Every structure is written in structure tokens, then in C-alpha cells.
Amino acid sequence: MMRATRRTVLAIGLAAPFVARAQAQPRAVPLGGSIPMTGAAAETGLNVLHGYQAAVKRIEEMGGIQAGGQTYRFELRLVDDASDPSRAVTLIQRQVDEQVPLFLGSFGSNIVLPTCAITERARRPMVQAGGGSDQIFTQGRRYVFGVFPRATRQFETTTNFFKSLDPKPQTFAILYTNDPFSRFSAEGARTSLTGAGFQVTDFVQLPAVVTDVTTVLARIRETRPDVLIATTHDEHSLLITRQMISSDTNVKLAYFGLGPQTAAYRQAIGRYADSILTASYWASNAPYQCPYFGSAKGFEEYYNRNFQRPLAYHMASGAACILAFAEALKAAGGPDAAKMRDALAAMDFLCFYGRIKFTPQGDGDAELMGPLVAQVQGGRLEIVGPPAAATARPIWPAPPWNQRG
CATH class of the missing domain: 3.40.50.2300 (Response regulator)
Structure with missing residues (x-):
């Protein structure tokens, strides 16, 4: 090897x-x-x-x-x-x-x-x-x-996935870090979602290096969006997920652009990773x-x-x-x-x-060359969108953190 x-x-x-x-x-x-x-x-x-x-x-x-x-x-x-x-x-x-x-x-x-x-x-x-x-x-x-595809064009297949859910989610919160990829990805997600008739209730910029999101998560608990989108890199996705768990910040679905694709993320989060969405290009x-x-x-x-x-x-x-x-x-x-x-x-x-x-x-x-939509199910990544490529039905809505695993 x-x-x-x-x-x-x-x-x-x-x-x-x-x-x-x-x-x-x-x-x-x-x-x-x-x-x-x-x-x-x-x-x-x-x-x-x-x-x-x-x-x-x-x-x-x-x-x-x-x-x-x-x-x-x-x-x-x-x-x-x-x-x-x-x-x-x-x-x-x-x-x-x-x-x-x-x-x-x-x-x-x-x-x-x-x-x-x-x-x-x-x-x-x-x-x-x-x-x-x-x-x-x-x-x-x-x-x-x-x-x-460039960052602003990467979210179209994910928006189509949300449109296919029954019942459809209505409200979204988007978190991103102050770096070019994350910012452009967030802007692309907001444009795609609002163009499809969804409501973006929060559009929050985090620092380029994130160490704490407790204040942001308090806001999420107040506004209670159906879906949380984080166009963040691996290490920031891991931090946000951990602080969501520790603060009992629940949403019906959480999507992280990068992180859940890796075995390291899924192992670090364990049973709590189940139901989390991400992008998979293959x-x-x-x-x-x-x-x-x-x-x-x-x-x-x-x-x-x-x-x-x-x-x-x-x-x-x-x-x-x-x-x-x-x-x-x-x-x-x-x-x-x-x-x-x-x-x-x-x-x-x-x-x-x-x-x-x-x-x-x-x-x-x-x-x-746009991404597939993947979801962690039983510790594995399953493709849940588009339907022609799906390997499993999506878990929707996701159970709260204390009921996973």
C-alpha cells in the first residue's frame, strides 16, 4: 500500500x-x-x-x-x-x-x-x-x-434537491467565512435559493479564522430556520457542528459544503453526523x-x-x-x-x-460537473440527489441531536 x-x-x-x-x-x-x-x-x-x-x-x-x-x-x-x-x-x-x-x-x-x-x-x-x-x-x-464549477454556480443542484422535498423547507440561514471561496459560495447559495422562492432569514459572515460561533448559534435558535447552510472549509464545519451539538442548536437539516465528505469529520462527530448534508462531486x-x-x-x-x-x-x-x-x-x-x-x-x-x-x-x-447532494446515513455518505443518482432516500426532517444514533 x-x-x-x-x-x-x-x-x-x-x-x-x-x-x-x-x-x-x-x-x-x-x-x-x-x-x-x-x-x-x-x-x-x-x-x-x-x-x-x-x-x-x-x-x-x-x-x-x-x-x-x-x-x-x-x-x-x-x-x-x-x-x-x-x-x-x-x-x-x-x-x-x-x-x-x-x-x-x-x-x-x-x-x-x-x-x-x-x-x-x-x-x-x-x-x-x-x-x-x-x-x-x-x-x-x-x-x-x-x-x-466556480463557487457561485455550485449550488444549483442542491437548490433543486430542496425543491424536491415534501414538505418543502421554507427558511434558510447561511453562514460563511471571510475568504473568497466561502463568500462566493454563500452568495451563490443565496441567489439560487431566493431565485427558487425560498426565504434566507440570516446571511452571516464569520471571520476568516473561526474560533467561536456561540453568538451566531444563539441567533439561529431565535429565528429557527428550517435549514442551516454553512459554506465553510473542513475545520470550520467541524467547529460549527460541535458547537451546535453542545448548545443544542437544532434545525430540520444542516448542510456543510466541506467537511462531512471526509472520514475524519464523520469519525470526530460520531453518531451526531447522521442526517447532515454535504456536496459530493463523484x-x-x-x-x-x-x-x-x-x-x-x-x-x-x-x-x-x-x-x-x-x-x-x-x-x-x-x-x-x-x-x-x-x-x-x-x-x-x-x-x-x-x-x-x-x-x-x-x-x-x-x-x-x-x-x-x-x-x-x-x-x-x-x-x-456540478455536485451531487450527499447525506450521512449510518456513518456512510449516501447520494440523495438528484433522483437519477440517488443511493438512498433523504432523511427529512433530521432528528434532534439528542435522538441521533
């Missing part, structure tokens, strides 16, 4: 499979970038990293990528940014100066934003699964691509076919055979970034940065992750 290392530099060049002597060995194409292997975002950052590793390993096992009469393999040159944007900027600039041609993204818009500015100036393509802020995609950049039972892994289920089986870290959709998203680069390499005929950028912009590729197609601004097509 492979485990992610927490060393500062991670360079993965897996041994190439046997090739006849007369045939040239695959040529290594470096994929640079940083990822949070330590620090506040490490839990999800390591998930994305494992997805990168899984796809690189699989491509090696398949004998590499044929492009322009040459065989290529990918070599990961990822550095630990320790969840620190300033550190990430320094490390990425160093890799640009070292002529690394292609880049994978970090996790968190606060890191992807400044680092993609560096790769943009250098005209080096970046494909990433960790930054959804609208600012990444609305400032005229041409070399950064994301396998998620499910192993999705009906997708793939030339690399066979199917969505095939990716799950391959990952579990080779890695010990519990599988979450972040691994699938990370692997999708690698496959996007692989298909772009084929279309470009080689690792020319400008040609690969054009190939990414024109991509329309079906794989285990779904259909990968980017908007002209570089984010994932909202209709094709």
Missing part, C-alpha cells in the same frame, strides 16, 4: 513497466505544484494528493501515454505548502524558474488564487481540484482550469465508463487495492486532473505548454469522474 509522505518535497517517478529494448523508455513530463500535506488544510489536501498519485500510478501501469510518436509518463513534483499561501507562492515561483512546464493546484482558493497568478504570467497550464473562488475564473486568466456507483479505470466503480476498486487512506470524492477529483492532462497531452502531440492549454480549453472527455468539459473561463461546466 502507498502512503502519502509529509516531507517538504514529494517527487514521484514510479518505475516504468517493461518495455522491449528496441523501444524508447517513456519520457518524463514533470507536473509541479504545491499541496497542503501539513497545516489546517492537510486532511483534504492529502486526499487530493492521493488522487494525483493513483492516476499517475495507473498511467504508468498502462505503459504511459502515446502522443506525437513518443511515449510519456508523468512525474509528480509536489511540495508541501503547509496550508500557507505565502509559502506556496515562494515554492511555485521557484518551480516556474526551474522551467517546470505543467502544474497541479493546491487545496483552498486562498492558495490557488496567488499561485495560479504566477503560473498564468509564465503561461504554464494549471489543472486543479482545490480552488472554486469566482476570482480564479473571472479575471481573464487563460491557463488555469478547475474540475469544479460517487463510485455513477454510470461512467473510463479508458483508464474502466468505470467509476473501477476507480474505487483500484484505489482501495493500492492505498490505505479512506476514499473520498477529493481523490477522484485529483485523479481527474491527471487524466485531463493525459488527454491534453495526446491532443497536443507532446508537452508543449501553449498547445496543451488549447487542448484543455477544447476538452470534452468522458471518464470515471464524469464528463470533463471546461467553460471558456476555465471552470467546470456547471451542468456537467
Whole structure:
């Protein structure tokens, strides 16, 4: 089994499979970038990293990528940014100066934003699964691509889920932190919900670093919204959930944009996690076919055979970034940065992750790459929306905290 290392530099060049002597060995194409292997975002950052590793390993096992009469393999040159944007900027600039041609993204818009500015100036393509802020995609950049829709377009499928409930919820409270991704996600959720006729009773900005939400939760107990939406990152979602439990702040449904997808969150909350909603950009039972892994289920089986870290959709998203680069390499005929950028912009590729197609601004097509709605049931994530992808019926309304488990 492979485990992610927490060393500062991670360079993965897996041994190439046997090739006849007369045939040239695959040529290594470096994929640079940083990822949070330590620090506040490490839990999800390591998930994305494992997805990168899984796809690189699989491509090696398949004998590499044929492009322009040459065989290529990918070599990961990822550095630990320790969840620190300033550190990430320094490390990425160093890799640009070292002529690394292609880049994978970090996790968190606060890191992807400044680092993609560096790769943009250098005209080096970046494909990433960790930054959804609208600012990444609305400032005229041409070399950064994301396998998620931008933040303000990510809530449409969730709004449709709420519309499908019987009886429909009426009132919503939205909490967000003062950072680009969380803020844009909250604004997108409010626009989507109000456009569908729902009432947003509270729209509350929290500090960028949250340590206490007791005052906000007192307000929630007063206004008694049907649904609490928190467009927060993992660590803040965990804190809010714990303080909701300890203060007996009950709502009919709670939705956290990030957090419940991870085994660490569900283990930390235990039985109280049941009924909590979240977003999931991929499910192993999705009906997708793939030339690399066979199917969505095939990716799950391959990952579990080779890695010990519990599988979450972040691994699938990370692997999708690698496959996007692989298909772009084929279309470009080689690792020319400008040609690969054009190939990414024109991509329309079906794989285990779904259909990968980017908007002209570089984010994932909202209709094709928007999230599924997942709910924790019995400690597991079940897909509850849209109906065509559902693996379970939603628990609605959720029982109060003292009746869970």
C-alpha cells in the first residue's frame, strides 16, 4: 500500500513497466505544484494528493501515454505548502524558474488564487481540484482550469434537491467565512435559493479564522430556520457542528459544503453526523465508463487495492486532473505548454469522474460537473440527489441531536 509522505518535497517517478529494448523508455513530463500535506488544510489536501498519485500510478501501469510518436509518463513534483499561501507562492515561483512546464493546484482558493497568478504570467497550464473562488475564473486568466464549477454556480443542484422535498423547507440561514471561496459560495447559495422562492432569514459572515460561533448559534435558535447552510472549509464545519451539538442548536437539516465528505469529520462527530448534508462531486456507483479505470466503480476498486487512506470524492477529483492532462497531452502531440492549454480549453472527455468539459473561463461546466447532494446515513455518505443518482432516500426532517444514533 502507498502512503502519502509529509516531507517538504514529494517527487514521484514510479518505475516504468517493461518495455522491449528496441523501444524508447517513456519520457518524463514533470507536473509541479504545491499541496497542503501539513497545516489546517492537510486532511483534504492529502486526499487530493492521493488522487494525483493513483492516476499517475495507473498511467504508468498502462505503459504511459502515446502522443506525437513518443511515449510519456508523468512525474509528480509536489511540495508541501503547509496550508500557507505565502509559502506556496515562494515554492511555485521557484518551480516556474526551474522551467517546470505543467502544474497541479493546491487545496483552498486562498492558495490557488496567488499561485495560479504566477503560473498564468509564465503561461504554464494549471489543472486543479482545490480552488472554486469566482476570482480564479473571472479575471481573464487563460491557463488555469478547475474540475469544479466556480463557487457561485455550485449550488444549483442542491437548490433543486430542496425543491424536491415534501414538505418543502421554507427558511434558510447561511453562514460563511471571510475568504473568497466561502463568500462566493454563500452568495451563490443565496441567489439560487431566493431565485427558487425560498426565504434566507440570516446571511452571516464569520471571520476568516473561526474560533467561536456561540453568538451566531444563539441567533439561529431565535429565528429557527428550517435549514442551516454553512459554506465553510473542513475545520470550520467541524467547529460549527460541535458547537451546535453542545448548545443544542437544532434545525430540520444542516448542510456543510466541506467537511462531512471526509472520514475524519464523520469519525470526530460520531453518531451526531447522521442526517447532515454535504456536496459530493463523484460517487463510485455513477454510470461512467473510463479508458483508464474502466468505470467509476473501477476507480474505487483500484484505489482501495493500492492505498490505505479512506476514499473520498477529493481523490477522484485529483485523479481527474491527471487524466485531463493525459488527454491534453495526446491532443497536443507532446508537452508543449501553449498547445496543451488549447487542448484543455477544447476538452470534452468522458471518464470515471464524469464528463470533463471546461467553460471558456476555465471552470467546470456547471451542468456537467456540478455536485451531487450527499447525506450521512449510518456513518456512510449516501447520494440523495438528484433522483437519477440517488443511493438512498433523504432523511427529512433530521432528528434532534439528542435522538441521533
